[in-house]
Amino acid sequence: MTGISLTTPVAQQTATLSADGKLLAVHVPMAFRKRGGRKMVVAPNGSAAAPHPHAWPARRSNVDQSLLTTLAQAFRWQRMLDEGQFATISDLAKAEKLDHSIVSRTLRLTLLAPDLIEAILDGTQPEGIERQRLLHGFPIEWEKQRRMAAG
Structure with missing residues (x-):
């Protein structure tokens, strides 16, 4: 059988x-x-399992909640700096009771290419876009970011 x-x-x-x-x-x-x-x-070929054509559609894609939260924090902190609530990143880090380097690395996420940010929000980002990897550094140029995400 x-x-x-x-x-x-x-x-x-x-x-x-x-x-x-x-x-x-x-x-x-x-x-x-x-x-x-x-x-x-x-799947054995390395791709994420695709739903059956007759399956009910998923309510939400695979949103990386940790990455999404960190991205939102980065934009919140950037807005606080832009509005003058804090004069420097060090002042912000002190107010948040965090190390200066953590705040700096998180703020770099605001430099991601707009399409990559949108993909993170939608939960459709490539596998190369992960929180820890981004916090350890990424290129500033958007094209290089896209190549990094793809490979």
Whole structure:
């Protein structure tokens, strides 16, 4: 007997029927990867599992909540600096009771390309766009950012 899957090609799955014919065991190769604090199912070819064409649409894409929160914080802090609430990043860091370097690295997120920011907000950012990676530095030029995200 062969198993039927909605998303996995038959060549990649195996199915066995118990001797009494009451139990069908289906093996579908997949891996789980953590992305933005959530686990994602990854197909054997490395792509994220695609929903079946007849599946109900997802309410929300895979928003990286940690990255989204950090991005919002960066823009909030930038607005506070722009409005003159704090004269320097050091003053802001002191008021937030954070190290100057953390505030500086977070503020750099305001320099991301607009399309990458939109993708983060939508939850459709490439795998190369992750909170820790961005906080450790990224190019200022938007084209280089896009290449970094893609590769």
